[in-house]
Amino acid sequence: MADYCKLCERKLGFFASKYLVNNENICEDCYYAHKKVKDCILDLDIEAFERNLDEFKNKFSEKDNLEIFVVHLNRIRDSKLLEIEKQKEENLEREKKQKEDDEKTQQEINERIGPFYNQDLVYTIDGVRGRHIDVYKDKVVLTTKVTFGSLISHNATDGEKTIYYSDCIGIQFKQSKLAIGYLQLETASSSGNNKSDNFFNENSFTFDTSVVSNEKMVEVSDYIKSRIDAIKKGKDSSATVANNAVSNADELLKFKQLLDMGVITQEEFDAKKKQLLGL
Helix, strand or coil, rough: EEEEEECCEEEECCCCCCCECCEEEEEEEHHHHHHHHHHHHHCCCCEEEHHHHHHHHHHHHCCHHHHHHHHHHHHHHHHHHHHHHHHHHHHHHHHHHHHHHHHHHHHHHHHHHCCCCEEECEEEEEECCCCEEECCCCCEEEEEEHHHHHHCCCCCCCEEEEEEEEEEEEEECCCCCCCCEEEEEEEEECCCCCCCCCHCCCEEEECCCCCCCHHHHHHHHHHHHHHHHHHHCCCCCCCHHHHHHHHHHHHHHHHHHHHHHCCCCCHHHHHHHHHHHHH
């Protein structure tokens, strides 16, 4: 019994190539016409798919079984689009979960770092190159331990230094980017020490984003600056003004807690910080 192409109805000879599409035998020419449309779907080119499908329908417009193959092609398209949409949803869900995990991790780090309200100790942070900093309401304690990095850079020290805000002239702060960052408290006695390298100054705390975020260190830097400024103002004005300045620093911490809890926005926090610090 002779076999015919299900699409163009051409007789399929004994030596002629035939292809199975949608459980139907078709000739080589019809197969490649069908494949041209199908490949557009696999390449996610829907515009080319619609254009080639129109050409396909025009080419076989008078054939009885055309609709069977058009339905088949549209079914492949719909299935591919559904697969793409599902993949997008899975990616969004994955990104959402990753963001939640990152926020949870950062929250755990922040809770370990501080601030610790209603305590003298406000922040406690491990840095790099053997540095650790404890930030109190009236002072900073820098702890240094000998590490491999400090040995090879010839800056190995081991000890603890307490710096009171009342002795500070100011602070220097550099965020961690390609290199490590640092927070340095400037005092009259240390102004002549290690001028050429802030990273190894005896009054410097060094860090990178593997141990603490830049955002957290900006928060710490702002807090220390506010305490230094409050004490400086207290020396030159009445006790009432000094108390108000110290209260502003405590108020800033409270608003930061509200920001971390999501009660206020970043813009609201920034505006309040400018107001309290007189920026």
